[in-house]
Amino acid sequence: MGIIEVENLTKDYGFKRGVFGISFKIKKGEAYGFLGPNGAGKTTAIRHLIGFSKPDSGKARIFGLDSFKHYSEILDRVGYIPGEISLPQGITGYEFIDMMKKMRKVRDDSRVEKLIELFELDPSGDTKRMSFGNKRKLAIVVALMHDPEILILDEPTSGLDPVMQEAFMQLLKKERRRGKTILLSTHIFSEVETLCDRVSIIKNGYIVDEFPMSKLKYAEDKLYKITFGSSGEANELRARLEDNSIWICERQEGDTLYIQVNDRNINEFLSILKDYNVRLFSHEKLTLEEYFMQYYLDDVEFKGVSHG
Numbered sequence: 001m002g003i004i005e006v007e008n009l010t011k012d013y014g015f016k017r018g019v020f021g022i023s024f025k026i027k028k029g030e031a032y033g034f035l036g037p038n039g040a041g042k043t044t045a046i047r048h049l050i051g052f053s054k055p056d057s058g059k060a061r062i063f064g065l066d067s068f069k070h071y072s073e074i075l076d077r078v079g080y081i082p083g084e085i086s087l088p089q090g091i092t093g094y095e096f097i098d099m100m101k102k103m104r105k106v107r108d109d110s111r112v113e114k115l116i117e118l119f120e121l122d123p124s125g126d127t128k129r130m131s132f133g134n135k136r137k138l139a140i141v142v143a144l145m146h147d148p149e150i151l152i153l154d155e156p157t158s159g160l161d162p163v164m165q166e167a168f169m170q171l172l173k174k175e176r177r178r179g180k181t182i183l184l185s186t187h188i189f190s191e192v193e194t195l196c197d198r199v200s201i202i203k204n205g206y207i208v209d210e211f212p213m214s215k216l217k218y219a220e221d222k223l224y225k226i227t228f229g230s231s232g233e234a235n236e237l238r239a240r241l242e243d244n245s246i247w248i249c250e251r252q253e254g255d256t257l258y259i260q261v262n263d264r265n266i267n268e269f270l271s272i273l274k275d276y277n278v279r280l281f282s283h284e285k286l287t288l289e290e291y292f293m294q295y296y297l298d299d300v301e302f303k304g305v306s307h308g
C-alpha cells in the first residue's frame with residue numbers, strides 16, 4: 001500500500017481544464033517528482049491530495065485516510081508548501097510562526113530556530129511587506145517545523161535565490177535520507193534529477209507517463225556525438241538522415257553531429273557510418289531536460305520511455 005494514493009481522481013473545471021482520472025501511488029520513503037507544463041493540473045492534483053478540494057470522482061488518500069474527510073489530521077503530519085503563498089495580513093512573521101506552532105503543537109523550538117537560521121529568514125517584519133522570497137522562506141519554515149513524515153511541495157523553490165535553492169535541495173536530500181516521503185512538483189529538471197526516485201508527467205490533466213528515474217539512464221533512445229574528418233562529411237550525413245524518421249539529427253557543430261538512435265537501430269546506423277571518416281564517437285548522456293522537452297512542446301506526440 002502506498003503512503004500516498006490517488007485513484008482515478010477527476011476534477012472537471014470545464015473547458016478541458018482540471019484533472020481526469022489520474023492515479024498514482026507513492027511508497028513510504030520515496031521521492032516522487034511531478035513534472036508538466038503550466039496549467040497541466042499539478043496544483044489541482046496536489047490540492048485534492050491534501051484535502052483542500054473535493055474531487056468530482058475518485059479518491060485521494062494519505063496514510064490510508066481520505067484526504068477530504070481527514071484533512072486537518074493529515075496536515076498535522078504533512079509538510080505542505082503551496083505554489084502560491086498567501087499569508088494572513090496584519091501580523092509579523094514571528095506572530096505567524098507562533099500561530100502555526102500552536103496549530104501544529106510544536107513544543108520544541110530548536111528545529112524552528114535551525115530552519116530560520118538555515119534560510120537566513122528575518123521574520124520580524126509585517127507579512128504584507130515581505131519580499132516574495134521571504135514569504136517563500138517563511139512558508140518553508142512553517143511547513144517543516146513540525147518535522148512531518150511527508151513533504152508535499154508545489155514548486156517550493158520558486159522565488160528563492162540560487163544559494164537558497166541549493167540550501168533547500170540539500171535539506172530535502174537530508175530529509176529523504178531520514179526516511180521522509182516527498183512529492184515534489186517542479187519545472188526545474190535538475191531538482192527532479194537530484195532528488196527523485198520516480199517521476200510522473202502530467203499534461204492537459206492526464207498522467208501521460210510515469211517511470212523510475214533509473215529508466216532514464218537506460219533509455220533506449222541514446223544520443224551520440226560523432227565528429228567527422230570534415231564538416232563536408234557531417235553536412236552530407238545530415239542531409240542523408242533528414243528524410244528518415246529512424247534517427248534524428250539533433251544538431252550540428254561544424255564537423256560534429258549529435259544524433260539520436262534507438263538501440264534497435266544501432267547496427268543499421270553503424271553500417272551507414274562505415275561510408276564516412278569518423279574521428280570521434282561518443283555517447284552523450286541524455287539529460288532529463290532534453291528528454292522531457294518533448295512533453296512541453298505541444299505538437300509532439302508522447303513517446304515515453306520504454307517500460308520493458
Ligand SMILES: Nc1ncnc2c1ncn2[C@@H]1O[C@H](COP(=O)(O)OP(=O)(O)OP(=O)(O)O)[C@@H](O)[C@H]1O
Nearest residue numbers: 013017018036037038039040041042043044045083
Ligand atoms: N478553481 C479553479 N477553477 C477553474 N479552473 C481552475 C481552477 N483551478 C485550476 N483551474 C484550471 O485547471 C488547469 C490546471 O491548473 P493547475 O493550477 O493545476 O496547473 P499546474 O500544472 O499547477 O500549472 P503551473 O505549472 O502553472 O503551476 C488550468 O487550466 C487552470 O486554469
Ligand SMILES: [Mg+2]
Nearest residue numbers: 042043083154
Ligand atoms: Mg501549479
